[in-house]
Amino acid sequence: MNNFIFENATKVYFGKGCVKEYLACLSGRYGQTVMLCYGGGSVKKNGIYDEVTACLRKAGQSIVEFSGIGANPTYAKVLEGARLAKENQVDMILAVGGGSVMDCCKAVSVAAVYDGDIWTDFWARPGVIDFEPLPLGVIVTVAGTGSEMNGGAVITNEELKIKTGRDYPKCNARFALMDSTYTYSVPKFQMVSGGFDILSHIMETYFSEPDEDNVSDDISEALMRGVIRDLRAAIQNPEDYTARSNLMWESTMAENRIIKLGKRMDFQCHQMEHQLGAYTNCNHGAGLAVLHPVYYRHIYKDGLSKFPKFAVNVWGISPEGKTREELARTGVEELADFIREIGLPTTLRELGVTESTDLKAIADSCNLVFGSYRKMTHEEILKIFQECY
Structure with a gap:
């Protein structure tokens, strides 16, 4: 085998009921205000949204919602999320969804604390993230990308027609909650x-x-x-x-x-x-x-x-x-x-x-x-x- 160095910073909580069991205590470690991020709203139809928000309120946290993250997340959507996080002085980001939501939130976690252009500095070409992005937790609702346990984020720059993925260990989620019953309602x-x-x-x-x-x-x-x-x-x-x-x-x-x-x-x-x-x-x-x-x-x-x-x-x-x-x-x-x-x-x-x-x-x-x-x-x-x- 070729030489390698291995490290993975994400802690996984896997199995039925893991969100109810662990989310309140996990999210409470990172501050008062949580930005709850999700896609087109299916989490509100299948009950996941209610379960997640109940856990956050149990921990006494304020919730800022960032919704509408679509497939093939765009750089414009990343910047929208970063503005929302800055305006509300968000302490942590919670991504609830599949790969698109998780990828978008990783990029938001960087953009929310970085003064420059993250596309130019980190996605158009490889960069060095030598600062701490906003803490990120993920709740997986779709199996596919594996984004829950790496620092990878694929973002589309619509203006340039370029879709690029980068993997920065600093973007790894702090924790991933994985209850496969959450995937049952996926078409x-x-x-x-x-x-x-x-x-x-x-x-x-x-x-x-x-x-x-x-x-x-x-x-x-x-x-x-x-x-x-x-x-x-x-x-x-x-x-x-x-x-x-x-x-x-x-x-x-x-x-x-x-x-x-x-x-x-x-x-x-x-x-x-x-x-x-x-x-x-x-x-x-x-x-x-x-x-x-x-x-x-x-x-x-x-x-x-x-x-x-x-x-x-x-x-x-x-x-x-x-x-x-x-x-x-x-x-x-x-x-x-x-x-x-x-x-x-x-x-x-x-x-x-x-x-x-x-x-x-x-x-x-x-x-x-x-x-x-x-x-x-x-x-x-x-x-x-x-x-x-």
């Missing part, structure tokens, strides 16, 4: 697209050097098998607690940095989807589902040290009578079949992309990463987009 499509995002995170870590046997890959293979199993079970029964709690922890394990230890990582497909989302605002997990099989058809011959293992150890394909190249290709097609099985889109047209969409402009805007088995060019990315259309 099927959102649950499935979030589930595929989990699988994508693991695959993009797995399909990279080193190619020798290593602990990170062993864990990744087990996690991928689990996601496939648990997504199938959750589709059959959305209130299967075992499946939903497994998916929630698989999401966290995919992005709490553990499986990334000693790995180069290939997040080229994520970079491609980010820019697709910046231009079209498509669903993130669905966009990844469209792109991944086509991207892997382009690179699997360059990764014959890993793709055959994916076929055998994740999909259970027998290697008997198959060359390494045939085995690798079969694993990619099993992935494509699984995407169809769980009902995710397989073409850009299904995502709402039309003939008028400038795929070349999107391809040219994509960052090129260095961890993949074959480095992409903007021309090949355009070809992938065209094949996906």
Whole structure:
């Protein structure tokens, strides 16, 4: 394995009833005024909002609400949240939702105490956060991004049409409350697209050097098998607690940095989807589902040290009578079949992309990463987009 340093500052409270049991005492440690952040209001319909606010009031805290955080959170929304936090002298931020809410709140926690332009200084390029952002706690209501246990935040600058993620350890939440019963009311499509995002995170870590046997890959293979199993079970029964709690922890394990230890990582497909989302605002997990099989058809011959293992150890394909190249290709097609099985889109047209969409402009805007088995060019990315259309 390659050299690494590991630390994770987020303390997780996992299981049924954890919000009622722990939130009041946890939030009370950080001050009087809490900024309660959430998305479009589903938390008010499913009872989560009432449960959370009751806990905060029990702790004697004042609540400032910041709502309307949408998918693909924007820099404008981050600045709105920062202004609200400053005006109300907020002591801590509490993010209640999925990845978009958590990511937005991480950026708000920085912007609320920083005098400069956080996009220019921390998102347009990597920066150094040598100050303390506002304390952040999270309550997870959607399994997918794994944002609850890292410092990563993906933000879209609508004016520039750039969607960028950065991971700053200073942005890690102080605590994460994870009750998978909170995910039961998530619509099927959102649950499935979030589930595929989990699988994508693991695959993009797995399909990279080193190619020798290593602990990170062993864990990744087990996690991928689990996601496939648990997504199938959750589709059959959305209130299967075992499946939903497994998916929630698989999401966290995919992005709490553990499986990334000693790995180069290939997040080229994520970079491609980010820019697709910046231009079209498509669903993130669905966009990844469209792109991944086509991207892997382009690179699997360059990764014959890993793709055959994916076929055998994740999909259970027998290697008997198959060359390494045939085995690798079969694993990619099993992935494509699984995407169809769980009902995710397989073409850009299904995502709402039309003939008028400038795929070349999107391809040219994509960052090129260095961890993949074959480095992409903007021309090949355009070809992938065209094949996906």
